[in-house]
Amino acid sequence: MIKLVFRLALRNLRKQRLYTMINIIGLTIGLLSFVLIMLYVNHEKSFDRFHEKSERIYRLTSATAQRKGAIVPYIWGQVLKDELPQVQNLASIQNITIALTIEKDNEVYAQHGIVGADSTFFNIFDFPVIKGNRHEFLQTPNKMVITPEIAVKYFPGEDPIGQTLKISLWGTYVNFEVEGIVESPENSHLPFKLIIPIHFVKKYFFDPSSFLSWRTHFAYTYLLMSDNHIDQNEHDQIKSDLKDFLERHGGKELRDKYTPDIEPLKDIYLKSNLQFDFPPRGNIDHMYILTVVAFGILLMAMINFINITSAQSLTRIKEFGLKKILGSHRGSLFIQFVLESLLLSILSLILACILISLMLPYFNEFTGKAFTLTSVFSIHNILFMLVVAVIVGITSGIYPALMLSSFKPASILSSRTAGRSAGRKGQKMLVIAQFTLTTLLLVATGIVYKQVTYMLEKDLGFNKDQVIIMDDARLIASNPIKTDLFREELTKYEQIHAVSASSSYPGQQSWAARYVPEGFEKEESVSIFTIYADHDFLKTYDLEVVQGRDFDREIYSDSSAFLINEAAVKLFSNTDASWLQQPIGKKINYTRQTGGEVIGVIKDFHLESMKNEIAPLAIEITPENFFALQIKLNTQDIAETLVFIESTWKRLFPDLPFTYSFVDQEFAVHFASDQQLGQILRLFAIVSIVVAMLGLFGLASFLAFEKAKEMSIRKVIGATEKQLVILLSWLFLKLVLLANLIALPLSFYLMDQWLEEFAYRINIPLYLFVVVIGITFVTTILTIGYHALKTARTNPVDILAQE
Template identity: 35%
Template sequence: MLRNYLKIAWRNLLKNKTFSSINIFGLAIGLSCFILITLYVVDELSYERFYPNAARTYRVDSDIRFGGTDLNLAVCSDPFGATLKKDYPEVEQYVRFYASDGRKFIKRGTETIIENRVAHVDSTYFDVFPRPILAGNPKTALDEPNTVAISESAAQKYFGTTDATGKTLEVGINEKTIYKVTAVYADMPSNSHFHFDFLFSMDNVTDYNYGNFLSHNFHTYIRLREDADPRALEKKFPDLINRYVLPQAQGFMEIKSMADFEKSGNKLSYSLIPTTDIHLKSDRLVELDVNGNMQYVSVFGIVALFLLLIACINFMNLSTARSANRAKEVGIRKVLGTERQTLIGQFMAESTLTSYLAFAFALGLVALALPYFNELAAKTFSITMLFSPRYLPFLLLFPLAVGFLAGYYPAFFLSSFRPIEVLKGKLNTSAAKSNFRNALVTFQFAISLLLIISTVIVYKQLNYIQSKNLGFDKDQVLIINATSGLEDNKEAFKNEIKQLTGVKGACYAGYLPVDNSSRSDNTFSKYAVMDAKSGFNMQIWNIDHDYIPTLGMEMAKGRNFSRSYGADSSGIIINETAAKILGYPDPIGKKLYTSDGNSSTQTIAYTIVGVVKNFNYQSLRENVGPLAMRLGFNRWETAFKVNMSEAPNLIAQIESKWKQMAPAMPFKYQFLDEAFDEMYRAEQRIGKVALTFAFLTILIACLGLFGLVTYMTEQRTKEIGIRKVLGASVAGITALLAKDFLKLVLIAILIASPLAWYFMSKWLANFAFRINIQWWMFVGAGVLAVLIAFLTIGWQSMRAALANPIKSLRSE
């Protein structure tokens, strides 16, 4: 029976090549999009789940509000983990990451390489985050100072083999340290929220005052016992704060209790986030890597389902559009004794065969689209992944499910024809069935319009970000990376490059107004003795005399640092937000007090010499917070203001000077506007994905509309013939047929517009600086949809209107 079904199905597909091709093509587009997005969503949801105890592993996060400034941190104080393990039996183990260095200089032969995927970790690392070990003992690998565990890729890179235990690495520039390799571990998977190639012993972090509960610089992870409740543990954190944090806070500020601290509008709290949630649900300061976004994953998943649903709707409409051609076939079969169940089986076999053919075509489209999709989504998927045991059941059963979903309605609709009526040329075209098909087309266009409007708003917001006055000049600024590697030649390099034609200014730029640049926070007060009301958190940057003019910042009051004023070594420049917090009508000459580094007991007084106009030093998702700048040359990077027309020649000259002064150091550079764009890479991806899917959705929706127009013109063939005989014009008949369908598109506009406004308003709420949603965005999308629909309807309507009426009326 099944063989017979498939044979008849194949013959019907060949008999109606045009309809079959459109059906298969439309379904294949929907299936290929669904496959690609499913790969993305499954990968995003899989982060950290490969660790055996991932469900019991949590990171300690900190939330601090002091003086009206909020800090939501992915780090906590260095003794927090050890204290939890000591005082709370539900904590089984902990490990800390110290990644403040950000990068290290590692020597390979005569060459020095800048490695960014580095961190100092506790010896318990492999206990909390076990990895397959290729060489060495993970239990003792990091027990001693001057030891390092490296990844398989790093071992191949530096030693040409994974058997690297006992070998040494020379790390550093001015102060070199020899590290012994004690373990080689398998590369960290891509679906992890951190990717380190070098894990150095925590014992080598010597520039930190340990035991300070008030300084937050360590990523701390804890593993709970199997019966432990993380929420119950969180409720014990206030007690920990009172016992350990409060006494240290009382050492440098007047505060009686944490209740007094909170009454002043301040806050200090700690929370636990599962490691499996970090990638998609955490967007805090000092994340170990750029995380994803659960909102975007949810949107992609919904879009995938909508595309698949739209493709199935398209299949239904095209199948029912052929009902007039299949009606007599159904009537004759029923007269000859064929049962309805058999007819349903026949039509389901046709839809399933179409689904498998479309799925095969979709796999080809996926193979062609994967390179583009990988670039768009920052992934490394391959077509072979789909044929792994993980996805093979999906490959076999998914087309069957789609065939059933897409073929269910057409099968029951076509098999319901009454033989007497269809053999007389009468079809059951009830209003209910017409309304159902109209609803499907309206749904398709509503989704298409939703995507079009969303795409327009995303691109307008990104354009606003690019063109907004940020308070500094991000264009024409060339950043030379790792200039600290020049050792004693740093100043000479900067001065020589300043003399080149086309260079307008130069400064040390260890701190830059973009994400992933250096950040330092400290507590400040306008009184020597701080209390809960006078203190506030503020970023503090070390800059040189040329930083502000080179980056095009403007002074609101006072002056920039000057080499003519020796007292500027104890001077400070604040931004307008900090000046507002201080509340002085004129803050110039006033004092600011802060603690000395990590000790929190030594107080330093700074004199305010200037107020710089606010500039966006973080993403435009955030308001401009308080910021202070002091003289202290952070020489990690050097920035040059350059004439872009001479940039290629300048870069060649700068590289030549670099190689003369640091022949063993790699030469790396970037432009500040490129670093700025990196902050909005996720939004740019969303915009491109939305544009692509909007186009594909419109394409599939037009195929569905084409099917409905074809169906309706077939039903009204005799009516059109009579109208033509009675003198109706081609334009009049075309308008008659198009009118009803354009109504559906207008209804879709009315449905999609408020939905688009709601969802995009929520998306824009993520930005502190954003555009206003304007009426023309909806009107423009609506006009585009009407135009596309009219072109689709008009072609088929004109074809029906131009048909010879004799052919349709000769049987009357």
Template identity: 30%
Template sequence: MLTNYLKIAWRTLRKQQGFTFINIFGLAIGLACCMLIMLYVLDELSFDRYNTKADRIYRVQSDIKFGGNDMHFAVSPDPMGPTLKKDYPQVEQFVRLHQRGTWLVKRTGEPTSLREDNITFADSTLFDVFTLPLVSGDPKRALAEPNTVVISETAAKRHFGNQNPMGQPMVFDNNKTFKVSAVMRDMPKNSHFRSDFFLSMINDDYPWGQWLSNNHHVYILFKPDTDVQAFSKNFNTIIEKYIGPQAMQMLGTSMDQFRKAGNSVGYWLIPLTDIHLHSKQQIELAPNGDIQYVYIFSAVALFILLIACINFMNLATARSAKRAKEVGVRKVMGSERQQLIGQFMTESILTTVLAMILAISIVAIALPGFNTLAGKDMSIIQLVSPYYLPLLVALPIVVGLLAGSYPAFFLSSFQPITVLKGKVNVSFKSAGLRSGLVVFQFMMSVVLIVGTIIVYRQITYIQTKNVGFKRDQVLTVNGVYAMGKQAETFKQEVLRLPGVVSGSISGYLPTPSNRNDNAFFAEGQTNLNKGVNMQNWGVDYDYVKTLGMQLVQGRDFSPAFGSDSSGIILNEAAVKVLGFKNPIGKRIWEFNDVQAKTQKTYTIIGVVKNFHFESLRRNIGALSLVLDSNSGAASFRVSSTNLPALVSQIEAKWKQITPSQPFSYQFMDDSFDEMYRAEQRVGTIALTFAALAILIACLGLFGLAAFMAEQRTKEIGVRKVLGASVGSIIGLLSKDFLKLVFISIIIASPIAWYAMSQWLNDFAYKIDIEWWMFALAGILAVGIALLTVSFQSIKAALMNPVKSLRSE
């Protein structure tokens, strides 16, 4: 029976080649999109699940409100981990990570260093908490001794080639020597943090015991069956027992007074497997994903697949008149309805299987480009892994049943006497369900078009917004600290080059870079209402000028004023929180060391206009600039039209001064855009899938228009004989479809408005959703539908009426 079904199904598909092509090609695109998004979604959901103890690992997060700032950190105080393990038996182990950014690394004796990112200090308990298999070395002792480092296999090959790195010394930052104590396998790519170098925490130059400073990523491994939600209540005890006394020592105030002043501090636990998609804290170890995008892309995949299935259902039911007599004859010959349903379902599943074969080919071709768009490294091999294969097998069966169920039941319900007399009516106007499905198709397409327009408008707004400093034409040279005292010489040499306007050396830039938060108070005050928690950046005399910041009060730093070593420039947000009406000349102070109770006093010499130094998702916070010799990077404002030549000249100056260190640079525009790389990817992916969704919908519309034109051939011939113009016939055939498209626009607009309003809520600075965005989406949808339908309408309208009437 099944063999017979397959033979008949194959003959039917070959006989109707045009509609078969539209069905298979439309389904193939839908399935390919679904598989690509499935790979993306499953990859996002797999983060950190490689850890065998993942279900028992949590990270301590901190939420602090103080000095006008509402801060949400992925870091917590350095004593948090040891204290939780000491005081609470539910804690099996802890590990702290302290990321120190980019360092220069080389083997001892090598002349040239390599620039390595994400150098991380870690406790010796690292391998007790995380599943990081070692190729060589003892996990219990790897980081237990000072001056030891664990490196990845890739780092070992990069620095040692085929030699055994165990026990070999390596030089970090040109002055710190560490011995390789273990080699670990490369960390999986689906980890919320990655590092090629873990250094012993013993060597971290940090003032330990700071309960009021949050600088460490603290992970807790709980014992099995621990009620983590109940355990979280213990943080209130931690605050009163440890943070309260240190706050009293520093500020002379109790935690009750701290809270009465409108401040707060709290800690909570996030599961390890939730960090990548659910944590929106500041100071993450690496950029996270967003569960919102997983939901969006999952919905897009479902929409596109439904559009493809709707095409199948529409075309199958529209062609029902062609198969009505076949159904009648089969029933007269004794076929039961169940057999007919089986026949039509077999055709549906066969069509889907053929579409799946084509879809896999499309995925194989498109995957490299999709990886580039999504920032992933996924492989077609993943589709046949045990994790994906059940989905891959189930997908064509489910889609075949879904797409073929209605046509099968619809076609098998024809009564033999009625159809053999030619009385089956399947006209377009009476096909209410088919019209509803067309509306649904274009409704989803319009939602995608509106979403794409708004995403791109927001990205354009971010890229063109006045952020308070001039980020264009600024070239940043990294790793200037490697030059030591010659950093200033390098700056002066570059300033002599034609096309270089000004230059500054600082480790702090208004792009993703270092940050340093401190609490400041007006002189003579510890009133918590008069305090401000703000970033404190060390800069040089030319920083404000080079970055094009605007002073609204006072003056810039100047070598002519020796007192500027204790001067400070605030932004407008800091002045507002401190409550100064005339800030110039006022003095503020900060604690340098909580335990030693030392403090430093600054005199306000200037106020700089607010500028964005973090993502536009956040409001501008308080910030201060002080003179300091921090030499993380050199920034140069350039005016040259031949930038490649200028970069080569700067590199030559670099190599003259420090030939053994690698030269690395980027433009500030690129660094700024990096903060919004996720949104740019989402916009590009949304545009791609919106275009594909419209293409699939148009394939169905094209097929329906062709069928309707064929059904009305006689009517068109009669109208032309009676004097109807080509234009009136085109309008007649197009208006029914355009009505459906207009209905879909009306339904889609409020849905798109609500969905995109929710997305924009993540940004503190955002565009307004305007009426023209929906109008443009509607015009595009109508234009695309009209072009699709008009082809068939014009073809039918131009047909010779003699031929059409004779054929009937």
């Protein structure tokens, strides 16, 4: 019985080649799009879940009135683990954000991705171990753990275990022996390439007193909790306990300044929006959007299938009528129809898998991921795809199967027109649903594109073009004579506009310091972003001084002076209104010592993403905190200027590697997630239009068949071809218009909600809706035009003679 039904299904699919091809193409595109998007979404959601104890790992965070950050004082964790009963274990790490110099076989290299970690790090995290004993990692001084990438880079073709590398820790070379190799998976929010004991960070990078300070924030601290799940009540209690913990050790002042909290490890990558966090970060809202897009395109493909199959079924009415008269049960007819749908769905899945295999390198380049055929076609994913294909096949076949198998034999065999109107209302609703989804996706794509373009083109308040960053300022600080000579030689070169040194730069997360501005009580101190810079920082970025003046090398007192931005003036004036009237000359002190006076106010500029408002900022001269060199070029020949900079560097610092990046590239990282969302939406907006056109083409074929007699009669009584084409086209255009009327206000609301996460956003352009309506109308007319013209030009005699 099943074999017979299967053979009949194959025969019917071959007989209806056009409809079969349209259905297969539509379902293949739908399944391909769904699988690719869900691969990406599931990968983003998988961050940090490979750790066996991921449900129990939390990160300690700290918030002030101005900001919430991912780093806390190191001492918090060391004391907390003995005082909070829920904490089973704890580890802190220090991310060394600049490149360190590594020497191997008399060659020097600049190496990023080095972190310092507590000895408990591998007791909490389950990074896959390739070689070595995780229980011994970081327990012994002068030993380190590396990734396979580092192993290949420094020990090609060798076993790295037991071998050493010389790492320069602030000018002092220290030998480290490799004791283990571990993977740093792509889906970890905690990127590293090399881990050393945090003891060396304490010894060489910071004043050791920083590790005992209850206010100096620099450590990422992770807690292993005893419970797998912490509900909201328990979370609130822990926050309260943390507040009490601060008061016990730092008094009410410390409790009032800081609000400690914990966040689940599995939420960090997608849901956390903390400052000083590891880049890059994802966005859970983007995952929701992409999931809706995936299901939307799959649903559109299913709607196509249902509509086209329903139309196709009209050519088989007499076949099913005869089968019913000859004794076939409704159930067997139903099974036959569903089986045909299932066969098409499975075939479409096979084609989609073939296309995925061919497209995977391009998909990886497009998304910035590293999917492999093994990971894509894992047992879990294959089962998932099969389940989706079966559900799609069965679901898509149920409606036309029920409709066709429900017709009465007598009415089916009575005339050619029997059953033509059956399901027409349902088909119209499905077309409206399909174009509603298409319109939503088109509007979303347009708005995301406009917002990303706005962020990329908006005046940031500084000039980021042709500014080179060298994260080497601290490496050359031990030789101030050569450092000054390097800067002097660069500034003499006509293609270089300015050279500056600073602690950070626009696009990089800046440090924060706590100050007591004039007119404030000590307990009213404020924490604001601080850049430690030299006299040429403003010149390098073309920053505008709106009041007062810039730093001046000839004025000795400027070494303790401050520049502040307009946002800082506004913040200070909330407590003391005189700051707004005359900020120049006012004093700013540190919480524990005397500071200096404000000599200038600079125009606000963006330090970070435009999702955040411009934050208050202070700039002061503190050479010991210079971490980066910035070189502002003024040339059409960047390559030639880079050659000059490199040759000068190598002549003065032959033992240090020459590395650089561009500020505009660093700043673009803040928009990477939104740019990627825009690219994905643009691609699948085109896909949705293609799917909708396929559906319309098939349905227009059905409509031409259904309306053939009516159009012939109209032509006989005098209707022109133009009138007939307009009449047939309007049958679809009114459905598309209704879909737009539903989708446009809905899309306006949804995208307005999405734009709310940006402090600086576009106003949704109304012309975009006109463009989208135009696209859907033109697409509809082009798709159905062939069938409309063909029907209008058909000789009425050929149609009416069949009745």
